[in-house]
Amino acid sequence: MSENLAKEWKNHVGPKRALKTVFYAIIIAALVVSLRNIEIIPEFLKDTPEQLMDLFRRMWPIDVKFLWGFVAPSILETIHIATLGTIATLIITFPLAVLGSKNIVRNEGIRYVMKFIFVASRSVNSLIWALFYVAVFGPGPVAGVMAIMSRSIGFVGKLLSEAIEESSRNQIEAVISVGAPPVSVFLKGFWPQIRPSFLSIALLRWDINIRETAVLGIVGAGGIGLLLESAIDVFHWPGVAAILLSIFVVVLLAEFLVTNLRKKVI
């Protein structure tokens, strides 16, 4: 090759740059098309600020009695649903994730079944899962727990499988070389390596689940969403404000807790 490197470099990056330009052009085009498509009606937008102010005025002061009497127990139920759903997910998903990891299971068929379960779980929104389970079990927290679980299996399974597959082969090989039985190889070779990821994934999903559970009640699957829906139905705006505020506080607290705990486990 007599070409100089500068030239080679140009040929190397040239096509990539062109590709990038095309990519951005497509994004801008998509933005323009969708803006045209959704037909924003200016008349409706014009009085938005007044509408908002009006809503806030009706919400204030928040209904404190309602807050302690109804919102607090309902928020508690929401946290219970999210927590139970997350724990059930972890118990069910752990073996599935192990079976879906290619450095543990050689059989491609088994792995694909697991991948399919994970994808199926993630492709359905938790509200839809909730609708389904409300139809099966009737309204209430059981449907909520099932919905949260069905949705979380895919998320936890995928991430956990990836963590297992990223384990260092060297460390595993050493444990195999001492003649340890397979279960011990998992316990002392894989588990110490994946434990931080496992805890981190569990906390992250619990945090997400708290937020998801908050809306599940809208379709009857228990928790604060149920209360929110009925408060809106009867135009009890100070109550709505109490609910929104408590959801906000709980989500914030969960986020804070999870961030700090994750720092500890990693």
Add this chain to the structure above:
Amino acid sequence: MSEAILQIRNLSKSYFHKQPVLHDVSLDVKPEEILIIIGPSGAGKSTLMRCINHLITPSSGHIYFKGLDIPSLHGNQMRACRRRIGMVFQEFNLVERLTVLENLLIGRLGYMKPLDAFLQRYAAEDIDAAEALLTRLGLREFALKRADNLSGGQRQRVGIGRALMQNPELLLVDEPTSSLDPKTSVEVMEIMAELARERHIPVLVNMHDVNLARRFADRIVGMREGRIVFDGKKEELTNDTLAKIYGGDSWMH
């Protein structure tokens, strides 16, 4: 001459069809000897060692270890055989997030039920043995520290400790010093040779460093391109033989 501990007979291994990495290798390891295999990168030294511990299965040939033909073993028999053979790795291969003590105790896993391993119920005598070894290795104070806090030389000593915890009848040592500085290399080799001799364990070592091999070997084997091209006492390892093993002699000057 005493009976060999390990008899390798006509061993061949190809990872890909018709591209053998080991060609018809035969080799004996005798009781209590330190046998060092030298040879260029890619000669097949690690492959040979991994066949012995059945981490890979050879394409043909036999490996007799005290009457067992290792390549023909499976399942429990294979594991029962592995726990009698200790292995030390170039990259140390410690379980980084476990303590130094637990890394040593990994050497006992072949003798333990998984449930006991899960509950960390290690036998008191195993912990005593680990303590004695750690003291000998100069690592007693690190026993409850995580393995990823140690330096390279310390890690390799943990690796040696783990292998010795198996009460092995043979030690396989794959380039133990390639990641270490020259001084640490000698120290690590010294403690390993000392502990192995005390326990009358034969040792099979792979390494690149010819001088280090001369210093510690009872016998040296030269490998090149999957074949044994030299097998003799260290005094017999002349520059001519080295040229034959590594190809050319310009690197010697």
